[in-house]
Amino acid sequence: MNSHQRSTEQPDDDSFSSAMCDLKSSVTKNWRFLIPSCFSGASPSALPLSSPPPTTVHQVWPGRNVFFLDGRVICGPDPRGLILSAISVLLAEWIFLAYVVDPSSKHPILIAVFSMALAATVLVTLLLTATRDPGIIxxxxxxxxxxxxxxxxxxxxxxxxxxxxxxxxxxxxxxxxxxxAPRSSHCAVCDNCVDKFDHHCPWIGQCIGLTSHERHKERYRSSSNPYDRGAVGNIKECLFQKLPPPRVNFRAVAESGTN
Structure with a gap:
């Protein structure tokens, strides 16, 4: 009877042992998927890798310019002049509002608002000139x-x-x-050839070239003063003038072998 009982209990032990072995084998094979990769010690090469983003022109541009916002903003190699100019404008505006504007005058608020509008215009034009392509060839x-x-x-x-x-x-x-091209020159500071190059302005840290000067001479032929367009016309031309497109697309994908 005891031998019969042992023979009937043996299959249960064998099936239990077999199930435990299968479970252990399954866990051993799939432990990489159950444990995070940072704790599993898995090789980085075993993990799927995404393709690197393409290299753009501004990333391999040989000049000394500094780019921001994926090539949308281009500045000179030294930003100290631009920072100093912006601080000077803000400091001059603060001195004017604090010590020049008389609160007992007839329209102190109107004078202050007009002064701040002029200061904001100066800062906007300063930043636009310092952060755009000056005409790099x-x-x-x-x-x-x-x-x-x-x-x-x-x-x-x-x-x-x-x-x-x-x-x-x-x-x-x-x-x-x-x-x-005629009237183009190489800027030793930025290390670029600039179309219609005039000079490298240290106060904005950027070259003054094609997009910084107006070159439409046909507008001046019938005018004694080329800058006499009135207050509204001057503001419109200064802030909303259509500029020529840049000759270098710094956001484009760089070709192989580009220096």
């Missing part, structure tokens, strides 16, 4: 001396061209590897 990826038919340009630094019957001189930029 794209660099040439291949040297002009390596292009077909220009083997003799290796030792030259300038060339003569005729535009509308007028002979003009083009200078060669060894940094940007191209002949600059």
């Amino acid at each position: 794209p660099r040439n990826q291949t040297s002009a001396s390596q292009e077909p038919g220009t083997s003799n340009l290796r030792r030259t630094r300038s060339q003569r061209i005729v535009v509308d019957g007028v002979e003009m001189k083009q200078k060669y930029c060894r940094v940007c590897k191209m002949f600059r």
Whole structure:
């Protein structure tokens, strides 16, 4: 009877042991999915990796400019001049409101509001000038001396061209590897060739070029004073003038081999 009882209980023990072994094997195989990856010690290569974002032009641009907001804002290499200029405007406005405006005058509030509006206009135009593309010319990826038919340009630094019957001189930029357009120059501070380059302004830390100066000369031919457009016209032209599009799309995806 005892042997019969042991024989009937043996299958239950075997089935229980088999079930425990299956459970242990299942947990061992799937422990990586049950435990977070930071505690499991799993190799990072075993985890799925997302493809890196594409490299944009502003990330590999060889100039010294500083970019913000994914290439939407472009500044010069040194922001101290812009910061000092903004602080100077705010300090001058505070001194005017605190010590110049007379509270006992006829319209002190109107004077204060008008003064603050002028200060805000100055700050807006200051920031717009300091954070926009001044007219940077794209660099040439291949040297002009390596292009077909220009083997003799290796030792030259300038060339003569005729535009509308007028002979003009083009200078060669060894940094940007191209002949600059007339009235363009290379800024040693920003390390860029700028179209219609005038100067690098230390008070805003940015170049003054195509988008900073008005170049539509046909508007001045019939006017004795090119800046005499009245108060409304000057404000409209200063704040809402349509600027030429930039020649470099700093937010575009950079091509392979771009320097």
